Amino acid sequence: MACFSVVCNNGVFVSKENLVIDSGKPKSIWRNISFSYTSFCFPSLGIYRYNHCKTQNLFFSGHNSFRLIRNGRRNEVPSLAFQVCCKAPNGLLMRGNSGDKETQFGRRGSSNVRKRISLRLRPRLRLLAIRMKRVSVRSMLNGIAVFLRKNIRRVSLYSTISLALGMCYLFLKLTAVPSPKIVPYSEFITSLQSSSVTKVLLEEGSRCIYFNMNSKSAENTQSEEESSAGNDSIENLTGMAAREDSVVDGRQLQKQGLFKKISRPKTSTSAWMYLTRKIDHDEKYLLSLMREKGTTYSSAPQSVLMSMRSTLITIISLWIPLTPLMWLLYRQLSAANSPARKRRPSNQVVGFDDVEGVDTAKVELMEVVSCLQGSVNYQKLGAKLPRGVLLVGPPGTGKTLLARAVAGEAGVPFFSVSASEFVELFVGRGAARIRDLFNVARKSAPSIIFIDELDAVGGKRGRSFNDERDQTLNQLLTEMDGFESDMKVVVIGATNRPEALDPALCRPGRFSRKVLVGEPNEEGRKKILAVHLRGVPLEEDPQLISELVASLTPGFVGADLANIVNEAALLAARRGGETVTREDIMEAVERAKFGINDRQPSTIGKELGKLFPWVPSLMGKSDPRQDGLQGPLGYQTLS
Ligand SMILES: Nc1ncnc2c1ncn2[C@@H]1O[C@H](COP(=O)(O)OP(=O)(O)OP(=O)(O)O)[C@@H](O)[C@H]1O
Numbered sequence: 034m035a036c037f038s039v040v041c042n043n044g045v046f047v048s049k050e051n052l053v054i055d056s057g058k059p060k061s062i063w064r065n066i067s068f069s070y071t072s073f074c075f076p077s078l079g080i081y082r083y084n085h086c087k088t089q090n091l092f093f094s095g096h097n098s099f100r101l102i103r104n105g106r107r108n109e110v111p112s113l114a115f116q117v118c119c120k121a122p123n124g125l126l127m128r129g130n131s132g133d134k135e136t137q138f139g140r141r142g143s144s145n146v147r148k149r150i151s152l153r154l155r156p157r158l159r160l161l162a163i164r165m166k167r168v169s170v171r172s173m174l175n176g177i178a179v180f181l182r183k184n185i186r187r188v189s190l191y192s193t194i195s196l197a198l199g200m201c202y203l204f205l206k207l208t209a210v211p212s213p214k215i216v217p218y219s220e221f222i223t224s225l226q227s228s229s230v231t232k233v234l235l236e237e238g239s240r241c242i243y244f245n246m247n248s249k250s251a252e253n254t255q256s257e258e259e260s261s262a263g264n265d266s267i268e269n270l271t272g273m274a275a276r277e278d279s280v281v282d283g284r285q286l287q288k289q290g291l292f293k294k295i296s297r298p299k300t301s302t303s304a305w306m307y308l309t310r311k312i313d314h315d316e317k318y319l320l321s322l323m324r325e326k327g328t329t330y331s332s333a334p335q336s337v338l339m340s341m342r343s344t345l346i347t348i349i350s351l352w353i354p355l356t357p358l359m360w361l362l363y364r365q366l367s368a369a370n371s372p373a374r375k376r377r378p379s380n381q382v383v384g385f386d387d388v389e390g391v392d393t394a395k396v397e398l399m400e401v402v403s404c405l406q407g408s409v410n411y412q413k414l415g416a417k418l419p420r421g422v423l424l425v426g427p428p429g430t431g432k433t434l435l436a437r438a439v440a441g442e443a444g445v446p447f448f449s450v451s452a453s454e455f456v457e458l459f460v461g462r463g464a465a466r467i468r469d470l471f472n473v474a475r476k477s478a479p480s481i482i483f484i485d486e487l488d489a490v491g492g493k494r495g496r497s498f499n500d501e502r503d504q505t506l507n508q509l510l511t512e513m514d515g516f517e518s519d520m521k522v523v524v525i526g527a528t529n530r531p532e533a534l535d536p537a538l539c540r541p542g543r544f545s546r547k548v549l550v551g552e553p554n555e556e557g558r559k560k561i562l563a564v565h566l567r568g569v570p571l572e573e574d575p576q577l578i579s580e581l582v583a584s585l586t587p588g589f590v591g592a593d594l595a596n597i598v599n600e601a602a603l604l605a606a607r608r609g610g611e612t613v614t615r616e617d618i619m620e621a622v623e624r625a626k627f628g629i630n631d632r633q634p635s636t637i638g639k640e641l642g643k644l645f646p647w648v649p650s651l652m653g654k655s656d657p658r659q660d661g662l663q664g665p666l667g668y669q670t671l672s
Pocket residue numbers: 387388389390391426427428429430431432433434435485527528529561564590591592593595
């Protein structure tokens with residue numbers, strides 16, 4: 034066993050297989066040692082942590098050392114980095130890192146923090162280095178090519194957007210000119226009055242007034258500005274200095290050239306040095322003042338470049354907040370978001386064999402299947418294929434399953450939607466989706482459209498102020514009318530609330546065929562249970578179990594029975610069994626009937642006791658007279 038890191042004078046060392054802590058003290062002192070924190074790093078698996086390792090992992094090895102068998106894979110070689118921290122009963126903290134020069138006892142310092150950071154960092158870097166070694170340029174290029182091929186549309190869209198943004202940025206950068214200094218209007222007037230303004234430009238179509246001052250005044254203004262900047266700087270520097278002092282200091286510092294960094298460049302490339310905004314109704318005075326002082330003034334339109342610049346900036350600043358909104362809108366409106374999910378016949382795994390206990394409904398739907406497949410020549414007698422079949426019944430009776438079975442048996446494209454998917458935020462979107470769905474179905478005829486929970490859009494009109502829902506329903510009615518007589522598209526709707534449907538939807542020519550999918554009787558329940566028990570490994574004969582459960586579950590629908598079987602399998606898995614036993618099934622029935630509780634003896638036990646008084650095992654009793662005959666359901670019977 035090779036040791037690759039030996040830590041310390043009095044300490045901890047690591048081997049490939051396990052961790053050995055050499056306390057350097059007699060065994061008796063460290064007997065109750067327990068690990069408070071241990072972490073390992075395995076190169077291929079990332080970092081593994083075994084927190085609060087129990088003492089059962091700790092073995093004495095030799096006179097004065099302990100061994101922690103690590104739980105990782107045997108063939109893994111732990112990296113150098115790991116940490117052990119254990120507390121001895123006498124309160125001393127023993128801490129050791131694989132890279133430590135020495136193990137510390139009862140001492141925590143800043144070096145510990147550094148060590149801990151390096152301890153975390155080192156394995157990650159090592160891992161990164163290992164991964165980098167595996168990376169080859171060719172495989173990377175291949176990966177990129179595959180990615181590009183798969184996402185060509187997205188990539189081209191994103192690159193166009195980035196290119197456009199890049200061009201905008203370049204344009205803004207190239208056309209950027211140093212902006213003139215903005216001054217208050219009052220300052221402009223004062224400068225005019227003191228005849229320091231040399232040239233004025235009034236921009237047409239805006240309130241901007243550009244002006245230049247003679248160099249002396251400009252310098253004065255600049256120095257004033259600089260000294261005020263100096264003040265700010267000094268205030269920043271000292272933070273405590275009085276205002277007046279700081280002005281003096283600022284000037285001194287300015288003289289010393291310390292403000293070179295913050296002072297404006299003296300030579301401006303801009304044609305105009307100052308900018309102010311016009312005040313309304315003051316034009317008369319302004320013009321007379323300029324005339325009086327002999328100032329050169331003119332007016333000019335905004336330059337094309339500048340107007341382009343400002344338009345671009347406006348557009349970009351508008352689009353930045355608008356983009357997420359537009360994206361949301363696009364997602365809402367996109368046809369890719371259409372609720373029609375086309376399922377190919379090959380994907381269908383449900384057939385009529387999987388639906389039991391609803392024989393009448395099955396017969397009705399089988400006829401539709403035969404018509405779709407063309408095995409019944411209904412046209413010869415002038416009959417028409419029913420356009421819509423409405424499956425009505427309580428929840429969980431198998432309406433959806435029946436529709437899927439129809440599609441599976443007919444072997445035609447099946448478009449399954451939930452009516453709630455047509456309920457949209459935007460008026461007209463639900464109707465558009467209906468139109469879209471029917472268009473696709475028509476193109477793939479013969480086909481089946483299944484609309485689950487039809488009452489979500491098919492409710493009576495005019496009862497609410499929801500215009501969008503009424504529009505959606507109108508569209509559905511129109512689409513169902515719009516089928517040509519030889520168009521082999523069947524719409525199957527399912528609802529639990531037929532009374533809530535709009536009468537127009539149920540009239541002949543639309544959902545003309547109404548099929549009741551009711552609660553199954555005992556025979557039906559037995560058959561449904563047999564379907565669901567098909568794939569479950571049972572300890573006993575599935576038929577016996579089906580009969581037993583069917584007799585105990587009056588009023589249960591297919592979904593309840595499927596749930597019982599699933600619960601029983603889960604219970605069996607929980608106790609680690611290989612097969613599902615009768616007890617599991619009984620407990621699952623009890624859970625389905627009465628919920629999960631701890632009552633003893635169990636309620637179902639009592640019920641079973643009433644039904645089968647000769648059954649002692651299920652009532653939790655052990656009857657000494659157990660030498661009876663086997664009953665028909667596999668229970669002990671008394672002779
Ligand atoms: N007659 C049945 N035969 C076999 N399994 C059934 C039957 N009825 C229901 N099930 C089981 O119950 C599950 C749910 O049934 P399904 O979704 O078809 O009920 P539903 O009548 O459409 O309910 P809802 O009205 O609430 O939509 C099915 O996936 C199936 O496992």
